[in-house]
Amino acid sequence: MPDPSDKILSSLDAALKRSAADATELVYIGTRDATTRFAENGIHQNMLSSDGRVIVRLMKDGRVAVSSTNDLSTSGLDRAIADALEIASFLAPDAAFPGFVRSDTAPVVNAFDPAMDSCPPERRAQAVSHIVDQAKPAGVQASGLFRLTTNRVAIANSAGTRQYHQETVAELSVSASDDPTFGQGWSTGVSHKIDQLDPKELGRIAIEKAVRSRNPQALPVGEYTVILEPAAVGQLLLFLGFLAFSGKSFAEGRGIFSGKIGELVTGANITVHDDPFLAEFTGMPFDYEGVPKRKMALIENGVARGVAHDSRSAKLAGVESTGHALPADNPRGAYPKNLVMAPGDATLNDMIASTSMGLLITHFWYINYLNPMKAQVSGSTRDGTFLIENGAITKPVRNLRATPAILDAFAKADQIGRDRVVYPQYSAAMYVPAMKIAGMTFVEDTE
Amino acid sequence: MTDIKAIEEAGSYVAAQAGKAGATYADFRAVAITAESVRLSDGKPDLINRKVTFGYGIRALADGAWGFAATPDLTKASVSDSLREAVQIARSSAKLAPRPAQLAPLTPAQGDYKTPLQTDPFTLALKEKVQYLQHLDELLKATQGINSTGTFLDFRREEKWFYSSAGSVVTQNIVHSGGGFTAAAKRSRREVGERSFPTSGGQYASGGYEIITALGMESACPEIAQQALALLDAPSLTERRTNLILAGDLVSLQLHESVGHPLELDRVFGSERNFSGTSFATPEKLGNLRYAASIVTIESDPTAPAGLGSFGFDDEGVPAHAATLIDKGLLVNYLSSRETAARVNKDSTGAMRAESWTDLPLVRMTNINLTPGSGTLEQLIADTEDGVLISTPDKWSIDDRRENFQLGGEIAWEIKDGKRGQIFKNAVYSGSTVDFWNSCDRICGPEEYRIWGTPSCGKGQPGQNMRTGQGASPARFRNVKVGQPA
Numbered sequence: 001m002p003d004p005s006d007k008i009l010s011s012l013d014a015a016l017k018r019s020a021a022d023a024t025e026l027v028y029i030g031t032r033d034a035t036t037r038f039a040e041n042g043i044h045q046n047m048l049s050s051d052g053r054v055i056v057r058l059m060k061d062g063r064v065a066v067s068s069t070n071d072l073s074t075s076g077l078d079r080a081i082a083d084a085l086e087i088a089s090f091l092a093p094d095a096a097f098p099g100f101v102r103s104d105t106a107p108v109v110n111a112f113d114p115a116m117d118s119c120p121p122e123r124r125a126q127a128v129s130h131i132v133d134q135a136k137p138a139g140v141q142a143s144g145l146f147r148l149t150t151n152r153v154a155i156a157n158s159a160g161t162r163q164y165h166q167e168t169v170a171e172l173s174v175s176a177s178d179d180p181t182f183g184q185g186w187s188t189g190v191s192h193k194i195d196q197l198d199p200k201e202l203g204r205i206a207i208e209k210a211v212r213s214r215n216p217q218a219l220p221v222g223e224y225t226v227i228l229e230p231a232a233v234g235q236l237l238l239f240l241g242f243l244a245f246s247g248k249s250f251a252e253g254r255g256i257f258s259g260k261i262g263e264l265v266t267g268a269n270i271t272v273h274d275d276p277f278l279a280e281f282t283g284m285p286f287d288y289e290g291v292p293k294r295k296m297a298l299i300e301n302g303v304a305r306g307v308a309h310d311s312r313s314a315k316l317a318g319v320e321s322t323g324h325a326l327p328a329d330n331p332r333g334a335y336p337k338n339l340v341m342a343p344g345d346a347t348l349n350d351m352i353a354s355t356s357m358g359l360l361i362t363h364f365w366y367i368n369y370l371n372p373m374k375a376q377v378s379g380s381t382r383d384g385t386f387l388i389e390n391g392a393i394t395k396p397v398r399n400l401r402a403t404p405a406i407l408d409a410f411a412k413a414d415q416i417g418r419d420r421v422v423y424p425q426y427s428a429a430m431y432v433p434a435m436k437i438a439g440m441t442f443v444e445d446t447e
Numbered sequence: 448m449t450d451i452k453a454i455e456e457a458g459s460y461v462a463a464q465a466g467k468a469g470a471t472y473a474d475f476r477a478v479a480i481t482a483e484s485v486r487l488s489d490g491k492p493d494l495i496n497r498k499v500t501f502g503y504g505i506r507a508l509a510d511g512a513w514g515f516a517a518t519p520d521l522t523k524a525s526v527s528d529s530l531r532e533a534v535q536i537a538r539s540s541a542k543l544a545p546r547p548a549q550l551a552p553l554t555p556a557q558g559d560y561k562t563p564l565q566t567d568p569f570t571l572a573l574k575e576k577v578q579y580l581q582h583l584d585e586l587l588k589a590t591q592g593i594n595s596t597g598t599f600l601d602f603r604r605e606e607k608w609f610y611s612s613a614g615s616v617v618t619q620n621i622v623h624s625g626g627g628f629t630a631a632a633k634r635s636r637r638e639v640g641e642r643s644f645p646t647s648g649g650q651y652a653s654g655g656y657e658i659i660t661a662l663g664m665e666s667a668c669p670e671i672a673q674q675a676l677a678l679l680d681a682p683s684l685t686e687r688r689t690n691l692i693l694a695g696d697l698v699s700l701q702l703h704e705s706v707g708h709p710l711e712l713d714r715v716f717g718s719e720r721n722f723s724g725t726s727f728a729t730p731e732k733l734g735n736l737r738y739a740a741s742i743v744t745i746e747s748d749p750t751a752p753a754g755l756g757s758f759g760f761d762d763e764g765v766p767a768h769a770a771t772l773i774d775k776g777l778l779v780n781y782l783s784s785r786e787t788a789a790r791v792n793k794d795s796t797g798a799m800r801a802e803s804w805t806d807l808p809l810v811r812m813t814n815i816n817l818t819p820g821s822g823t824l825e826q827l828i829a830d831t832e833d834g835v836l837i838s839t840p841d842k843w844s845i846d847d848r849r850e851n852f853q854l855g856g857e858i859a860w861e862i863k864d865g866k867r868g869q870i871f872k873n874a875v876y877s878g879s880t881v882d883f884w885n886s887c888d889r890i891c892g893p894e895e896y897r898i899w900g901t902p903s904c905g906k907g908q909p910g911q912n913m914r915t916g917q918g919a920s921p922a923r924f925r926n927v928k929v930g931q932p933a
Binding site: 121127 | 908
C-alpha cells in the first residue's frame with residue numbers, strides 16, 4: 001500500500017486544531033498482524049488482523065487526562081478528545097506534568113519491507129513446510145510462530161512536534177520436541193526484511209537440539225558454571241531492564257540504580273547501551289512523546305551510567321527526557337526497548353572448551369521476580385540443557401530452576417561471546433552475546 | 448457510537464454467505480469494549496484513562512483448517528473481503544493442517560446474556576471515584592510511617608455479537624469492576640515494607656460498582672498499614688519443610704497455575720508448545736491420574752455469580768455450564784473447545800475465549816473453583832501445630848509443563864501451637880503439582896470462599912490477556928518446602 005504518513009498526520013493535525021484543550025498530544029499506532037502458528041507438524045492457527053488507534057493526552061487548566069479510541073473518523077477522534085476533556089475537568093492540576101514540547105523531526109530509519117506488508121498466507125505456509133519437512137524424518141514434532149507485522153506510529157502535538165515511523169517485523173520461532181524422550185529444541189530469528197529469515201536454518205537448529213537432548217538425565221541441584229546462549233542472556237537483561245533501567249522507579253527512589261549512578265554495579269566486562277540505530281535491527285527513532293532517540297549508555301564497564309526517562313520521570317529527576325516514553329495509557333513509565341550488550345572475544349566453542357564442569361542453557365522459561373530489591377528472579381531452563389564435562393558437551397540434563405540475582409550473575413561473567421544475535425521479547429529487541437558465568441544456583445529439578 | 452444494525456447485518460451476512468465463500472463453518476464475532484482506569488499515586492492522579500475499541504473477527508473453517516481475519520471496518524465491502532480473506536487463510540493452512548478439524552456437536556445457540564449488576568460503574572461520575580481513592584490514601588497515611596500509597600479502580604464493559612453459519616445468534620454485555628490499594632513504609636530503597644489489599648493487583652469480579660463497595664477497602668486500611676510497617680523489619684522466610692497454609696488468594700494462584708493452565712486441552716495437545724509450553728496432564732491420564740487428594744474437587748463454572756470468568760456463552764457460542772475437572776482428586780475432564788473436546792470424545796466445556804475482536808479464541812480458564820470444605824481460617828490455624836501461613840501472591844514461576852513451581856506471597860506468619868507468630872517477608876514455597884495437590888489435607892469452608900479475579904492471564908501468540916476467576920478458600924498442604932536459603 002502507498003505510504004499513508006501524509007494522510008495520518010493530516011488527520012491528527014486537523015483533530016489537534018479542533019481540540020479545546022490548552023495543549024494536546026495525539027499518538028496514532030497502527031498494526032497489521034499476519035500470524036501463522038504451527039504445532040504437531042502442521043498449521044493450527046492462522047490469522048490476519050488490522051487495527052489503528054489514537055491515544056489522546058491533553059492538558060486543560062493544568063489538568064492532564066488520557067483517552068484512546070480506534071474510531072478514527074472525525075467524530076470518533078472528537079469524541080476521544082471530549083472524553084479526555086471530561087476526565088480532566090474532574091481532576092486537580094497536575095504539577096508533576098512537564099507539558100508538551102516541540103521536538104526536532106527524527107531521522108528516518110530504513111525498517112520497512114514492502115514485500116512483507118502484502119505477503120500472502122501461502123508464503124508463511126511455505127516457510128512452515130520447510131521446517132516440518134525436516135522435522136518429520138527426524139522423528140520430532142515442530143511447533144512455532146511465523147509472524148509478520150507492520151507497525152506505523154505517528155505523533156502530533158500542539159507544540160509543533162510531528163513524527164512518523166513505519167516498520168515491518170518478521171519473527172520466526174521454532175520449537176522441536178520428541179515427547180516420549182523429552183527431547184526439546186528451540187530457535188528464533190527476527191528481521192525487518194522477510195528474506196533475511198531462513199526457515200530451513202532455524203528449523204535445523206531447533207530439530208538438531210531436540211534430537212541431541214533426548215533422554216535428559218537428572219542432575220543434583222546446586223551451583224554450576226553456566227554458559228548461557230544469547231537468548232538466555234537476553235531474558236535476564238530484559239528483566240534487569242524492568243528493575244534497573246526504568247526512569248520512573250529511579251526517580252521515585254525505588255530503582256536498582258537509584259543513588260548508584262557512577263558506581264560499579266556489576267562486572268567490569270559488562271557494557272549495555274540502548275541503541276535504536278543499531279545496524280542489525282533498528283528501532284523506532286523517537287519515543288511516544290515524539291522525542292528523538294539517541295544511543296545512550298546504561299551500564300559502562302560495569303558502572304551504572306543512566307536510566308531511561310520520559311518527560312515526566314525526567315522532570316522528577318531534574319534531567320532531560322532520554323526519549324523512552326511508552327504510550328501515554330501505559331502506567332509503567334519509560335523503558336529502553338533496544339538493549340545492546342557489548343561483545344567479548346570468546347566463541348561458544350571457546351566457552352565450552354574451557355569449562356571442566358558446567359551447563360549449557362538454551363534459554364529460560366517464566367522468569368519472574370523473586371526479590372526485586374536484589375534484582376533476583378526465578379525461572380526454569382527450557383528447550384535443551386546440557387552437561388559440559390572436561391571441555392565437551394557430554395549429555396542432556398533435565399530442566400532445572402535457577403534463582404539468579406542478575407547483576408551478581410553478570411558480575412561473575414568470565415567470558416562473553418564474540419557473536420551476538422537479535423533476540424525479541426515483550427515488544428523489545430535485544431542484541432546480545434552468549435555468556436559464561438562462574439556460578440549460578442539451581443534450586444529444583446523441574447521434572 | 449456502535450452501529451448495532453450494521454453489526455447485525457454483517458453477522459447475518461457472514462452466517463449466510465459462509466458456504467458460498469467456501470467455508471464449511473464460519474462465525475462472526477463483533478466486540479465493543481469500553482474501559483476506564485483510575486490510578487492514583489500518593490493521592491494524586493497517576494493515570495486516568497478511558498479507552499474504547501470496536502471491531503470484528505471472522506473465523507472460517509475451509510478444507511478442514513482454520514483461518515481468521517479481523518478488522519474494525521464494518522462496511523459491507525470490508526465484511527465481504529474479510530470473509531474471503533478468512534477462507535483464503537484457511538485454505539493456505541489446509542495444505543499443512545495436522546488433521547482435518549472435527550468439531551464436537553453443538554445445538555445452535557440463541558440468547559442474550561447480561562452481567563447481573565446493581566450500579567453501572569460507567570454511570571458514576573469520575574470525580575466520585577477519584578475522591579474515594581483519595582480517601583483511601585488519607586486512611587492509609589493516618590498510620591504513622593506509611594509514606595507511599597497506590598490506589599486504583601478499573602472498569603470494563605464488553606459487548607459482543609456472535610453469529611455462526613450453524614445458526615447461533617448470541618449477544619452479551621459483560622461488565623467487570625476491580626479495585627485495590629498498596630501501602631508502603633519506606634525507610635530507604637532497600638528498607639521497604641509493602642502490603643496490598645484485597646490482594647496484589649487488586650480484586651476483580653463481574654458486576655457493577657457494588658463490587659467495589661463490598662471489598663471493604665476502607666475498613667481494611669488500618670490493619671494493612673500496620674502489616675506494611677511490620678514487614679519493614681521482618682526477617683525473610685528461611686528454607687524449611689513444614690505444613691503450609693495458603694490464604695484464599697494464594698490458593699487461587701495455585702489453582703490458576705497448576706490446575707487451570709495444565710488442563711487447557713489445546714495446550715495438552717501442543718498448541719502452545721512454542722510459547723506457554725505444554726502440560727504433564729496428557730490424555731492417557733484422563734480418568735486415571737490421582738491429581739489431588741480425595742478432598743479436592745475442582746470445576747470450571749462460568750455461570751458462577753460474580754466470577755471474573757463468568758459469561759453466558761463462550762466465543763464459539765457454547766452456552767456457559769459447569770464441568771467437573773477434578774472429582775475427589777481424580778482427573779476427569781479438561782477445559783476444552785469444540786475441536787479439542789472432539790479429540791477426547793467429549794463435549795466442549797465452553798472455554799473458547801478471545802481477549803478482543805482482534806484475537807482468535809483459545810482454550811482459556813473460566814472460573815476454576817475449588818469446592819469448599821469446612822471451617823474458618825482461624826480454625827484451620829488453631830488446628831495446625833507447626834507451619835507457615837502465606838498470603839497475597841507477589842511471586843510466581845512455573846515450568847513449561849506446569850509441574851515444578853515456585854510461588855510466594857507478600858507476607859507470612861509462623862504458626863506455632865495453633866497460633867500466629869513471627870511475621871516474615873520474602874515468603875516463597877515450591878513443589879511439584881501432583882505431589883502438592885495430593886498433600887492437601889484441609890480446605891476451609893464456604894464462609895471463607897471467594898472467587899478471586901485474575902485480570903491479565905497471558906497466553907497465545909500474539910499474546911492475549913484473558914480475565915479468569917478462581918474460587919478458593921484457604922487450604923492446608925502438608926510437608927512443603929518453603930523459604931529460601933538463609
